[in-house]
Amino acid sequence: MATTGIVTATPGSTSGWAAMPLSRQVLLLRVALIAAIVLIWEAVAASGLLFQDVVPSLLIIGRTLVSLLTDPDLKWPIDAGVGGFRLAFELWIPAFYWHLYVTIAEVAVALAIGGLTGLAVGLALGANPFLSAAFERFLYYLGPTPKIVFLPVMIMWFGVGPESKVAMGTISCFFPVVLSAAAGMRQIDNVLIRVGRSFRLNTWQMVTKIYLPAMREPIVNGVRLGLGVALIGTLLAETKLSNKGVGFQIMDAYNTFDMPRMYAVLGVLFVIAIGANALVGRASRG
Amino acid sequence: MTTRASIGRRFVPVAFGTACLLVLFVLVEALVRIGTINPFIVPLPSEIVLSFKRIVVEEKILPRFLLTCGEALMASLMLSVAGIALGVLLHRKRIVRLATETWIAAMASAPIVLMYPLFLVIFGRSAWTIIMIAFVAALPPVILKTLEGLSSTRTVLINVGRSFNLTPSQLYWKILFPSSLPTIFVGVRLGMIFALINIVGVEFLINFGGLGQLVNELSERYDLPGTYAAICFVIMVSVMFFIATERIERWLRPGS
Numbered sequence: 001m002a003t004t005g006i007v008t009a010t011p012g013s014t015s016g017w018a019a020m021p022l023s024r025q026v027l028l029l030r031v032a033l034i035a036a037i038v039l040i041w042e043a044v045a046a047s048g049l050l051f052q053d054v055v056p057s058l059l060i061i062g063r064t065l066v067s068l069l070t071d072p073d074l075k076w077p078i079d080a081g082v083g084g085f086r087l088a089f090e091l092w093i094p095a096f097y098w099h100l101y102v103t104i105a106e107v108a109v110a111l112a113i114g115g116l117t118g119l120a121v122g123l124a125l126g127a128n129p130f131l132s133a134a135f136e137r138f139l140y141y142l143g144p145t146p147k148i149v150f151l152p153v154m155i156m157w158f159g160v161g162p163e164s165k166v167a168m169g170t171i172s173c174f175f176p177v178v179l180s181a182a183a184g185m186r187q188i189d190n191v192l193i194r195v196g197r198s199f200r201l202n203t204w205q206m207v208t209k210i211y212l213p214a215m216r217e218p219i220v221n222g223v224r225l226g227l228g229v230a231l232i233g234t235l236l237a238e239t240k241l242s243n244k245g246v247g248f249q250i251m252d253a254y255n256t257f258d259m260p261r262m263y264a265v266l267g268v269l270f271v272i273a274i275g276a277n278a279l280v281g282r283a284s285r286g
Numbered sequence: 287m288t289t290r291a292s293i294g295r296r297f298v299p300v301a302f303g304t305a306c307l308l309v310l311f312v313l314v315e316a317l318v319r320i321g322t323i324n325p326f327i328v329p330l331p332s333e334i335v336l337s338f339k340r341i342v343v344e345e346k347i348l349p350r351f352l353l354t355c356g357e358a359l360m361a362s363l364m365l366s367v368a369g370i371a372l373g374v375l376l377h378r379k380r381i382v383r384l385a386t387e388t389w390i391a392a393m394a395s396a397p398i399v400l401m402y403p404l405f406l407v408i409f410g411r412s413a414w415t416i417i418m419i420a421f422v423a424a425l426p427p428v429i430l431k432t433l434e435g436l437s438s439t440r441t442v443l444i445n446v447g448r449s450f451n452l453t454p455s456q457l458y459w460k461i462l463f464p465s466s467l468p469t470i471f472v473g474v475r476l477g478m479i480f481a482l483i484n485i486v487g488v489e490f491l492i493n494f495g496g497l498g499q500l501v502n503e504l505s506e507r508y509d510l511p512g513t514y515a516a517i518c519f520v521i522m523v524s525v526m527f528f529i530a531t532e533r534i535e536r537w538l539r540p541g542s
Contacts, residue, residue, distance in 0.1 A: 022381070022384070025381055026381060026384045026385045029381055029382065029385040030385045030386075033385065033386070050408060054407050054408060130298075130299050130302075131299075132299075133296070133299030133300065133303075134299040134300065134302045134303035134306070135303050135306075137300075137303070138303065138307070141525045141528060141529070142521065142525075144479045144483065144524060144528050145483075145520065145521050145524040145525065146482070146483040146484075146486040146487045146490075146498070146520065146524065148486070148487040148490055148491065148498075149486060149487075149490055149498065149501045149516075149517050149520050150517065151490070152501065152502070152505030152513055152517075153513070153514070153517065155505075156327050156510075157327060228395055228397070231397055232397045232399060232400070235397060235400055236399065236400070236487060236491065239400070239402075239403070239491060240490075240491055247400070250400060250403060251403065253403075254403035254404075254406070254407070257407075259404075259407070262403060262404060263404075266400065266401060266404070269397065269400065270396045270397070273395060273396055273397050274392045274395055274396055277395035278392075278395075
């Protein structure tokens with residue numbers, strides 16, 4: 001990518017800021033920006049410009065975060081056994097981990113169902129121009145619609161439990177995966193397909209030996225997009241109607257006006273979401 | 287003959303896809319009527335079609351549609367102004383770009399819409415909560431695409447500008463901005479789509495505003511055909527919005 005930025009340097013100033021290596025300048029600017037954000041935050045918190053406690057001090061949020069992650073306030077009964085050996089005991093853990101476990105499980109199931117279905121449908125659409133011309137436009141136009149409006153339907157179909165949250169995650173992640181897989185399939189080099197055919201590979205072998213390896217990048221990109229929207233779909237569904245999961249914890253903090261806890265939960269959630277996205281992104285490049 | 291054959295090649299799959307959709311509706315209608323599908327979970331498709339008139343007349347769909355459009359327009363205006371301005375700032379100040387570009391990219395992957403309870407506390411249960419959430423959630427793509435557009439301006443164009451002794455401001459308005467406009471619009475379009483998704487989503491979640499609230503209200507009244515019809519209406523609106531912005535994008539990028 002060509003950089004065409006207009007760099008304004010002050011001629012002759014070789015000391016101080018200008019003489020500093022670029023990496024150090026960037027680091028200093030980052031530190032200054034973080035310091036400015038912290039200062040503004042603390043000033044707003046102390047001034048009471050917004051309603052009281054809406055912007056709590058970062059120290060209070062930090063303490064709440066530590067408490068959220070370390071205070072064991074939930075009894076988790078463990079009951080497992082193999083053959084004649086049985087292990088049953090109660091484990092005290094911070095409740096946040098239980099809610100996080102519920103959300104991660106819902107998102108994982110949604111990603112598995114939506115991702116695999118999307119991949120299969122994407123392969124079929126990408127391989128068959130007739131099917132693609134017949135159905136892909138429906139998927140293309142349905143993709144950017146707000147999926148959360150399907151929640152009442154999902155609740156009617158699957159109930160108020162985790163199943164409806166999984167369904168929301170599934171329909172959210174299906175679209176990016178199917179569209180990426182179909183586009184990736186069409187971009188496969190024809191030479192690779194002819195090589196596969198010349199070896200007389202059957203359909204399954206063509207999928208596993210030719211199509212999937214050649215489509216690695218678009219598929220991982222689709223899964224990356226799918227993961228993001230599955231997470232949002234599942235969490236939003238939890239905020240609307242649920243009694244477990246991180247989305248429920250956010251709404252619980254809102255309903256009890258426990259703002260530090262809300263900030264702490266949101267902070268952890270953002271770190272997890274950004275980290276997961278970066279990991280999948282690295283997988284697509286690596 | 288060749289033209290007719292090519293029209294036929296394009297028309298047949300489209301007709302097949304539409305026919306499959308109609309067959310699906312007829313199949314669902316039949317399965318609900320014979321009781322295989324519970325009518326208390328899936329209403330008759332014919333009832334859904336008939337309830338369109340009811341939700342248009344009784345549920346005041348036009349004012350709701352205009353309210354959602356107004357929120358989307360406001361968020362889009364704010365997005366375009368702030369996003370393009372920040373993109374230009376990042377392009378002009380290389381050091382700011384190096385320090386913050388990864389943060390903005392990370393923000394793009396964060397589930398910002400989940401902060402809606404926080405915005406509710408700050409802005410109250412008002413249209414501003416919805417607009418601000420949409421604005422914040424959709425801002426990163428506009429900034430990043432503006433930056434990408436400006437950075438990918440061909441060097442030869444910039445050199446031509448410099449050979450004419452253009453001032454930095456003239457260089458921006460005469461060369462950089464026009465050449466990067468198609469890419470900037472891709473970002474604005476992405477931002478507008480994100481904004482609309484977030485607006486309808488938050489309207490639904492906080493039960494306030496236009497079309498999202500309509501879906502929520504009808505589902506809370508257990509008006510099944512009405513709920514399905516309202517969902518269909520939301521889908522139609524977002525599809526039309528998507529097609530309209532796509533057309534504008536194609537008009538700006540005639541070669542693509």
